[in-house]
Amino acid sequence: MIERIYLDNAATTSLDEKVLNAMMPYLTTGFGNPSSIYSYGRESRIAVESARKKIASLLNTRPAQIFFTSCGTESNNTAIKCAVRDLGCTRIITSKIEHHAVLHTVEYLNSAFKVEVEYVKLLPNGHVDLEDLERLLSSSDKKTLVSLMHANNEIGNLTDINAVGKLCEKYGAFYHADTVQTVGHLNFDLDNTPVHFITGSAHKFHGPKGSGILYIKDSVKINPFIHGGSQERNMRAGTENIYGIVGFASALELAYENLESESKYIAGLKNYMLNSLRTNIPGVTFNGDPEGTSLFTVLSVAIPKSEKSEMLLFNLDINNICASGGSACTSGAEHGSHVIKNINANPDQVTVRFSFSKHNTKSQIDNVVEKLKELI
Secondary structure, three states: OOOOEEOEOOOOOOOOHHHHHHHHHHHOOOOOOOOOOOHHHHHHHHHHHHHHHHHHHHOOOOHHHEEEEOOHHHHHHHHHHHHHHOOOOOEEEEOOOOOHHHHHHHHHHHHHHOOEEEEOOEOOOOOEOHHHHHHHHHOOOOOEEEEOOOEOOOOOEEOOHHHHHHHHHHHOOEEEEOOOOOEOOEOOOHHHOOOOEEEEEHHHHOOOOOOEEEEEOOOOOOOOOEOOOOHHHHOEOOOOOHHHHHHHHHHHHHHHHOHHHHHHHHHHHHHHHHHHHHHHOOOOEEOOOOOOOEOOOEEEEEEEOOOOHHHHHHHHHHOOEEOEEOOOOOOOOOOOOHHHHHHOOOOOEEEEEEEOOOOOOHHHHHHHHHHHHHHO
């Protein structure tokens, strides 16, 4: 059987067997509703609260500030919309390379409620221009929400949460950081980080899909985003996804147990592929800041456009290689990647994102590079 090479871990990761084993009791015998007062319900309630305590401990915060959601998208929507509805924010500062879970939410608020939206400038390498952010923050007395992601999901650029948070403190703004790509991959110290909201999604670090978290700083008081029950301390109605919650905690614990060794290993794979592509693919360049302030799991590759490279993702798939794409101008697509358009709008390049996990190997990367040489 031909091996499929999976290099799209920023989209989702495989479920770790240890995480599945932790979830299994709550997929079978531990089926009680946590809101029920009898033994089955109490057992499920204990599982939920134990998971909350574990996650809070790993992120260095208090359990009361962790809320369970269905995914990062729901968490982002909750933070941004409630900042407008409940915190009185009439202005949002974000960037044009955020995930659509943020951009589309901000666009909706601008259209439906006339919330003012301003976009911070980007540096040539795709990083947020912090000087421009301060200029924007100082230019208005309106109550403002800053929403800037920690690591970009397409190019991997990292934004300094502490630097942004300190600027928000200086000018009295609220700060939401989309940390979906970094929870489970980087260490957090939330009790000592100037941020009001962060978000996480278990399937980005070998946990289950459909399980997310929202951190809400205890000084921030918002109302429920979903109504119809008193779950999550009256913050999110709906019967809890017990096995997903247990899976989130298990995956996060596993990720942080092995973070040092696995991050070093994965970073090595990324650098190995970057250097191999430079050696073997004429004209190749890289989007963002891959050898600087960048997440170790993501490599965005820009390949000279040709008759062959335009169908590159399709041909990679035929050859059992899984990666994702995005470019300012791609054949057969009306709209390319909004991220690439805003940092590298070169119509003569085709972009492929490769993203790595602990399950990838150098031999897989060698195979991919050889196949790219054949295809281009």
